[in-house]
């Protein structure tokens with residue numbers, strides 16, 4: 087795959103959009119055996135390269151070094167997660183040392199002028215929760231909200247920006263339809279629907295809970311929606327066209343309407359008693375990676391289009407298209423909570439950045455923030471250690487970090503910023 091090298095980041099104006107990087111606790115911390123991903127990684131064949139989240143980037147021990155590195159790149163924004171299984175290792179019993187650990191890290195970020203955006207659920211559950219049925223059971227919502235309360239009460243003086251849930255559509259389809267994520271079910275439509283409903287209710291209630299605990303205008307709550315472009319493989323084929331529209335509706339719109347608009351379709355089991363229609367967001371969080379060529383209900387690509395190391399099409403205009411579509415349905419300020427590329431050689435990541443940032447800059451859409459996925463090369467769930475999404479290279483055996491060319495590119499773009 088060869089994309090030309092980018093011109094300098096000065097080729098367009100970012101119009102005040104601020105830039106940072108995004109991470110997730112399970113993918114970087116290492117050392118935690120209490121979550122369902124660790125158990126998953128022990129099952130043969132579940133993780134492509136046989137690796138586990140136990141090592142990852144050892145961020146749990148190296149967060150000081152990582153914070154310095156982030157500051158040295160001049161990035162003003164950092165999206166990070168907190169590991170539920172570390173904070174609540176047993177149902178209802180919270181670990182004060184873990185909370186203290188995150189407090190230290192968050193204070194260090196703040197001291198360096200870096201604004202944290204904290205994700206409360208990013209694919210990872212404690213094993214005690216998973217064994218009790220995970221998100222398929224209705225009391226999952228209350229169980230998680232107790233955890234949310236604990237975190238917001240414990241960290242609220244250091245954090246005002248929250249991302250409740252990461253990519254509920256990817257989490258639920260990966261775990262219940264495609265068997266690519268724990269608990270590894272395939273074709274479990276009933277489970278899928280329950281999980282989506284509970285996650286959507288959880289977000290809506292968390293939105294109000296966080297605002298109740300942190301009254302004030304500075305509090306910003308949203309969720310990170312995974313959006314992709316669904317285009318018919320053959321635009322002349324009515325089946326392809328119909329399936330593209332259906333995928334878009336089922337995979338994204340039904341959830342945006344519930345989680346942002348508080349309106350639950352019959353597909354999600356109808357309006358829950360505890361959620362009233364109305365806005366449940368302070369920003370529109372968008373994770374965007376790729377486009378799907380639709381000819382059936384599965385991922386496909388358009389022949390001849392550039393793809394990344396994992397075979398995902400690189401389609402910068404799609405970022406603008408999905409943001410525009412969401413913004414028309416649910417107006418509000420946009421935060422790109424993830425966008426990135428698997429490029430092991432770092433040969434085309436700077437170009438990717440240039441094209442995606444440029445597309446946003448020229449779009450006229452109110453995009454306030456851009457969090458690039460990811461910071462240091464990390465553990466990519468069922469793909470393992472091999473895929474490299476970072477702007478910082480990780481040597482897995484020595485844990486040495488080296489800033490890539492694309493990292494310098496992003497840093498320059500961020501410094502130029504406003």
Ligand code: FCB
Pocket residue numbers: 110113252253256312373424459466467475
């Ligand atoms: C997203 C996930 C993130 C990472 C990237 C590559 O779907 O939110 O954790 O795995 O994909």
